[in-house]
Amino acid sequence: MKKLVLTGAAGRLGSYLREPLTKMCDELVSTDRVDDIGTLYPGESYVQADLSSLDAMLEVIKGADMVVHFGAIGDEAPWDDILQSNIIGAYNVWEAAYRCGVKRVVYASSVHAVGMHLKTDTIGLDAPHRPDTYYGLAKCFCEDLASLYWDKRGVESVCMRIFSCAQATNARSIGTWLSYDDLIHLVERSIDSPVVGFTVVYGISNNDRAVVDNSKAGHLGYRPKDNAEVFAKAVFADTPPLDNKDLANLCIGGPFATVELGNSGVAALGVVDDRKET
Amino acid sequence: MKKLVLTGAAGRLGSYLREPLTKMCDELVSTDRVDDIGTLYPGESYVQADLSSLDAMLEVIKGADMVVHFGAIGDEAPWDDILQSNIIGAYNVWEAAYRCGVKRVVYASSVHAVGMHLKTDTIGLDAPHRPDTYYGLAKCFCEDLASLYWDKRGVESVCMRIFSCAQATNARSIGTWLSYDDLIHLVERSIDSPVVGFTVVYGISNNDRAVVDNSKAGHLGYRPKDNAEVFAKAVFADTPPLDNKDLANLCIGGPFATVELGNSGVAALGVVDDRKET
Amino acid sequence: MKKLVLTGAAGRLGSYLREPLTKMCDELVSTDRVDDIGTLYPGESYVQADLSSLDAMLEVIKGADMVVHFGAIGDEAPWDDILQSNIIGAYNVWEAAYRCGVKRVVYASSVHAVGMHLKTDTIGLDAPHRPDTYYGLAKCFCEDLASLYWDKRGVESVCMRIFSCAQATNARSIGTWLSYDDLIHLVERSIDSPVVGFTVVYGISNNDRAVVDNSKAGHLGYRPKDNAEVFAKAVFADTPPLDNKDLANLCIGGPFATVELGNSGVAALGVVDDRKET
Amino acid sequence: MKKLVLTGAAGRLGSYLREPLTKMCDELVSTDRVDDIGTLYPGESYVQADLSSLDAMLEVIKGADMVVHFGAIGDEAPWDDILQSNIIGAYNVWEAAYRCGVKRVVYASSVHAVGMHLKTDTIGLDAPHRPDTYYGLAKCFCEDLASLYWDKRGVESVCMRIFSCAQATNARSIGTWLSYDDLIHLVERSIDSPVVGFTVVYGISNNDRAVVDNSKAGHLGYRPKDNAEVFAKAVFADTPPLDNKDLANLCIGGPFATVELGNSGVAALGVVDDRKET
Amino acid sequence: MKKLVLTGAAGRLGSYLREPLTKMCDELVSTDRVDDIGTLYPGESYVQADLSSLDAMLEVIKGADMVVHFGAIGDEAPWDDILQSNIIGAYNVWEAAYRCGVKRVVYASSVHAVGMHLKTDTIGLDAPHRPDTYYGLAKCFCEDLASLYWDKRGVESVCMRIFSCAQATNARSIGTWLSYDDLIHLVERSIDSPVVGFTVVYGISNNDRAVVDNSKAGHLGYRPKDNAEVFAKAVFADTPPLDNKDLANLCIGGPFATVELGNSGVAALGVVDDRKET
Amino acid sequence: MKKLVLTGAAGRLGSYLREPLTKMCDELVSTDRVDDIGTLYPGESYVQADLSSLDAMLEVIKGADMVVHFGAIGDEAPWDDILQSNIIGAYNVWEAAYRCGVKRVVYASSVHAVGMHLKTDTIGLDAPHRPDTYYGLAKCFCEDLASLYWDKRGVESVCMRIFSCAQATNARSIGTWLSYDDLIHLVERSIDSPVVGFTVVYGISNNDRAVVDNSKAGHLGYRPKDNAEVFAKAVFADTPPLDNKDLANLCIGGPFATVELGNSGVAALGVVDDRKET
Secondary structure: OOEEEEEOOOOHHHHHHHHHHHOOOOEEEEEEOOOOOOOOOOOEEEEEOOOOOHHHHHHHHOOOOEEEEOOOOOOOOOHHHHHHHHHHHHHHHHHHHHHOOOOEEEEEEEHHHOOOOEHHHOOOOOOOOOOOOHHHHHHHHHHHHHHHHHHHHOOEEEEEEEOEOOOOOOHHHHHHEOOHHHHHHHHHHHHHOOOOOEEEEEEOOOOOOOOOOOHHHHHHOOOOOOOOHHHHHHHHHOOOOOOOOOHHHHEOOHHHHOOOOOOOHHHHHOOOHHHOOO | OOEEEEEOOOOHHHHHHHHHHHOOOOEEEEEEOOOOOOOOOOOEEEEEOOOOOHHHHHHHHOOOOEEEEOOOOOOOOOHHHHHHHHHHHHHHHHHHHHHOOOOEEEEEEEHHHOOOOEHHHOOOOOOOOOOOOHHHHHHHHHHHHHHHHHHHHOOEEEEEEEOEOOOOOOOOHHHHEOOHHHHHHHHHHHHHOOOOOEEEEEEOOOOOOOOOOOHHHHHHOOOOOOOOHHHHHHHHHOOOOOOOOOHHHHEOOHHHHOOOOOOOHHHHHOOOHHHOOO | OOEEEEEOOOOHHHHHHHHHHHOOOOEEEEEEOOOOOOOOOOOEEEEEOOOOOHHHHHHHHOOOOEEEEOOOOOOOOOHHHHHHHHHHHHHHHHHHHHHOOOOEEEEEEEHHHOOOOEHHHOOOOOOOOOOOOHHHHHHHHHHHHHHHHHHHHOOEEEEEEEOEOOOOOOHHHHHHEOOHHHHHHHHHHHHHOOOOOEEEEEEOOOOOOOOOOOHHHHHHOOOOOOOOHHHHHHHHHOOOOOOOOOHHHHEOOHHHHOOOOOOOHHHHHOOOHHHOOO | OOEEEEEOOOOHHHHHHHHHHHOOOOEEEEEEOOOOOOOOOOOEEEEEOOOOOHHHHHHHHOOOOEEEEOOOOOOOOOHHHHHHHHHHHHHHHHHHHHHOOOOEEEEEEEHHHOOOOEHHHOOOOOOOOOOOOHHHHHHHHHHHHHHHHHHHHOOEEEEEEEOEOOOOOOOOHHHHEOOHHHHHHHHHHHHHOOOOOEEEEEEOOOOOOOOOOOHHHHHHOOOOOOOOHHHHHHHHHOOOOOOOOOHHHHEOOHHHHOOOOOOOHHHHHOOOHHHOOO | OOEEEEEOOOOHHHHHHHHHHHOOOOEEEEEEOOOOOOOOOOOEEEEEOOOOOHHHHHHHHOOOOEEEEOOOOOOOOOHHHHHHHHHHHHHHHHHHHHHOOOOEEEEEEEHHHOOOOEHHHOOOOOOOOOOOOHHHHHHHHHHHHHHHHHHHHOOEEEEEEEOEOOOOOOHHHHHHEOOHHHHHHHHHHHHHOOOOOEEEEEEOOOOOOOOOOOHHHHHHOOOOOOOOHHHHHHHHHOOOOOOOOOHHHHEOOHHHHOOOOOOOHHHHHOOOHHHOOO | OOEEEEEOOOOHHHHHHHHHHHOOOOEEEEEEOOOOOOOOOOOEEEEEOOOOOHHHHHHHHOOOOEEEEOOOOOOOOOHHHHHHHHHHHHHHHHHHHHHOOOOEEEEEEEHHHOOOOEHHHOOOOOOOOOOOOHHHHHHHHHHHHHHHHHHHHOOEEEEEEEOEOOOOOOHHHHHHEOOHHHHHHHHHHHHHOOOOOEEEEEEOOOOOOOOOOOHHHHHHOOOOOOOOHHHHHHHHHOOOOOOOOOHHHHEOOHHHHOOOOOOOHHHHHOOOHHHOOO
16 A cells, blocks of 8 residues: 545544554545644645545545545534535545546445434344434435445445444443544554445444444454443443433434434534544 | 425426326426426416525425425536536425425436346345436435435425336336326325325336336335336337346446446437436 | 134124125134124024133134134223233134134234334335234234244134225225225135135235235235225315324324224224224 | 247147247247157257257257257156256256357246245245255256356346146146246247346246245246136135145145155156146 | 332242342332242342232332333243233233333343244344244233333333243253343343333343344343353263254254143253243 | 264365364264375274265265265366266265265355355355356255255255365455364364254354354354454565456455356466365
């Protein structure tokens, strides 16, 4: 692996990935729309670029072997914002990847593409799309876009449906946590698998109470190590009984299942920034 | 049913629907972006409006009971065009429908949302999205949008995956034909069904060689009457042997399975206007 | 077929079956708990007997080839009543059938065994039990009882999940109607099929908008002829828009999906006797 | 269609097909191992050839567009006989077809490839192989052979799992009958379908009590017209009660489900020649 | 968790649960129909009560947060006994739970609800009911009852299909063992899971040869630790070859698959009390 | 277990099994067509015999409890060779097993019975046959043969679909490796399981990137311990990017998916003998 491009490098999850990604390639090109992203890691360079510009994407992706695409609004937002960043931006990434002969896009999809499914169904990877927000709708769009680019143009994709990649501090996250280490492990496997075609996989840790079943993505070799059960006792002790008629407690999308479309899930919940859902 | 709105009223299929729709409601408001659509039918009025404007959609949809949404580019097209008409336009329709308290959107989805599936699989309605073009990708988007608006906002939708609604003059259409009468019947059932929630259905006639299975949409009551088999002998007599290694012959999306993204399927095939794929 | 026993002969559906059943056997023994059931048909005799007594059932079933079991409370009722008639009574019938060497029980099960499933799912015969009332719960019990008696004791059963066997006068029944002729046809096939083992089948007419899929019971040869669509226009004209958030409109069990347990669905709806749900 | 080859032209079913096949091509080459097959139809020629010789098959198939392969032992038989005719003979046909550039093999597979499945399961085309005899085992082999030649060499096949193609004179056949007209219709569709890849289809008439479900082969356009129900009353009147613990009555393979391997099913049943199972 | 009620506290499995349950709540109310259950654990009280009395159940359950329902005949028994304890008793528990506002019933269901399924099918949680005894039939009834109370009244349930919770001393138990520790773990998760709706789960240890697949209950977080394989060598050394035509060896219900209905499985097998099947 | 017969004892995998098998029985009879197989292990005897002779198989199998059948050509080969060794030879083994009253055949089937399935589908045991070679076709045949002998004659079989049982030295094997220890473990479980009926299982190690899902064979208790991931880093470092349009990289059959029928997969790849595919 010579050159990797990371979009959304200034974002919360992108920031975590920068260092590990430098170890998986000769050259990591980090990109985001901010001016700079602080001290670079050995082997890393930074290019300021806007996802909304296909030309900018062509410029930054040129010569890359793969693109790790985390650049997008990371929360529910008004439609126009989602449209610009998460839909048009994604098109620009895949189209640039295709034109530049990139082999694969490793993409931060989300549980919210299927967030309206019931937790008690423990769905697998064959469950249909069932988005819970504009944010989730855009993830659905990107998965279908990835399917199209594989079928028609031979660009591979791994769509990682990331769950709760943040501290596991509420009851839902005991089932939905994705540790940073497991995220890195998942990205690694998504990169080093020789052939992936179009693969969708749940990005969730090895939680006792994991709410989804990854067995149809076995070929990818994602074997998470962390388990939110270690936090369960403390978290449950602080949790009042949950209303079992509330979709936020019944659906795997959690609070996104009830948040009004276009309103920030985070804001609606009053959680701190580190709790931001991906 | 008091008031129905028909978008895309100047389009090929929209034009066919105008008269029948006037019989299903007290007042039909036809809309499109052209200046006028010719002589109006009794009970019909015309409003020029652009799908790309949410305000325009709000204006035209206000007071409607249901919207029959056929307005969009009806063929493969460059991404930017699909984005404007088929994605942003669709958002405007559903959002306006929601804000105006509309009960249901009856939507012209397309086989091209699942066009890369193999004809020999005779897929049902549980097959995953597998778009064959930007055009098909936008149909996937709209289906997911419809799912979201039902789950989160209680706006119902019927997504009719229209197949070959034109004269059955080539070999593929013997399996994929949708007669105009059956289209009208399907739209009728989509409108008069008391409750539909989020329903997807294949818009295909009762062809002997129908390439899909509608049994999971039985509740809608769509029972097509026409059968392309009556054209089969004549069409096959004019058809040279088909290349069975060509995806255009293997996939239910037909020529869209091989057309280059963003290029018109129609243009690529050199077919006359009446053959335009929906 | 020499001797058939019909339980519930004084009930609404039982009454309809008496004459047709006399034509399918040499001797029909009709039974119920009332004193008499009026004029008998040629070949018919009547025995007053109570389902709650195993001895009585043994007496009446002795020497029969098959039992057509329609005897039970035909509506939602308090638990104690359902327990006596629909659970204990059913045990007595199957146990007596077994002890008397009867080949098969043809049983009036009901849609209400699966009434909480969504209409828009168009479920098949592989859907799990999902009762909507005590009445439906007892139907589930009888199906499992029938399964047990086949697996362990070789008594065959056909469990006919009867839908709306009454005049089709409301919107739901356009999808769920079972005509009397189709009921008779279904009972005939359930009787004359050479081997049925344990078979479950939906008792529903050939309605355009049938809400379930019988394809897994094809071997039984039930091919309904009637279609409630002939009533649709008149019924819908009288129907105000249905609330699509009301489970009574979303679930195939209809009003039973919302009626309080133990309360009569009929009473709750204020419908006339002929409309009684089976 | 210029040239068709029919193997097994002297067999019971092959004989029925000769005339209809002459109407589907310019030139029909009938072949079998007997000296002659009587008067030829216009457009038909006869070549004596032995399936067990690859050279003979190459000779007869050369220049053909398609092969209709009915040549094999048509009943259960000792292993060595099945091996020669039904396994080695089939290999020779597909291999010759491949070497000669033939587009498609239309093959007389059989219910006995799945004969041990229960009648009450009404299996579809996704049921696994479950042969009931050496005869059925060879059918399984040929279906897998056909799959291999499509996947690896682009030779198409339609494997028609023929049921009871003879007079419907026993209880089982009321469910399993295939009329001669429907057989011809099925062969026609297997030939004139533009692209079939590897398709398996049940060869069964439109019997009310059909024991299998063909919905996954919808693309082939096989729509049988005949229905064994017209014989049901007469046949059942002559049928004593069937033992429902006997696999011959429970399995779709019928008497083959209990016949000893290598013994003729026909002989075991004492039926006349016309009743021979295919 | 303030108050838990345990029914069947004097039974074999109930006895094991008393101490662990005291650690999961402030107050454990143990109940059974015997006079006393010996020395109480800290936080435990005992109430003599009969399941067959709804009033008694209302009395004991009043004020509870959850009920752990293990009270019932723990073996096959005559119908009348099963009816009283396992069916009517269960109704009383759920009805009382509902009336008292209890959040959840944690229920000792059993493998025998699906005992007639084949071991070699390794069924999941989507397999249909297939009871092997009256005992199993009552378990099916309770699961459907639990489904009803969730759908209609919002009372949650976890139905734990307990396998062989006793010493693993015969060949079958190498596949079906449930260790006491794993039982306790399963009950814990059934209690501390924030939302369970209606959940069914197999109560089986992490045996190498586990005969069922729990993947559809992943959300519950049941991760058994024990493995009967440690007993395999010794047990198999003492086991004569098993008859592979005997349903007791083929079905997951084991000896219950062949025991006569109403006869004790234990008695039929001559096993000691500790081997009693749950 | 008194007497075991091992066929193919001189083959690569057979040689590995000889010693472990002696520990699972009193008497191991190893057989192959070579003159001798070197020093025998305690409890082992050798009989030279040819699979192509039923008499020879009857002689060697007489008195055996089980047969471990590894004798066959272990690679793609011309049809005539596969026919003799892998088809006729297999028939002789099962037929002799039946005639000699053998309880079970433990059979070396292969991934190549389903080799044309896509790696990215992570198929389970319910995937249909999809052979990639004559070699794989013969494996399909043997599985169906085993199914037949169980259904009709009560001879049990475990069909182990062995993957890459050799050093893991190429990229594909990181997903498909089967270590020798795991092979031995699998054979042990296939022998010591009390009842197996007809069981198919994937013979693959516990690789992170295992390309198939064994959950439907859970009852067998196969729990592999080894994991090819330990070789991944080194192997990938030596692997140039794989062509993701090449079926050899997309299909689980690997190079067999593209090798010409009848040509050795090994030879085609130029690999050393130890790399031979089973």
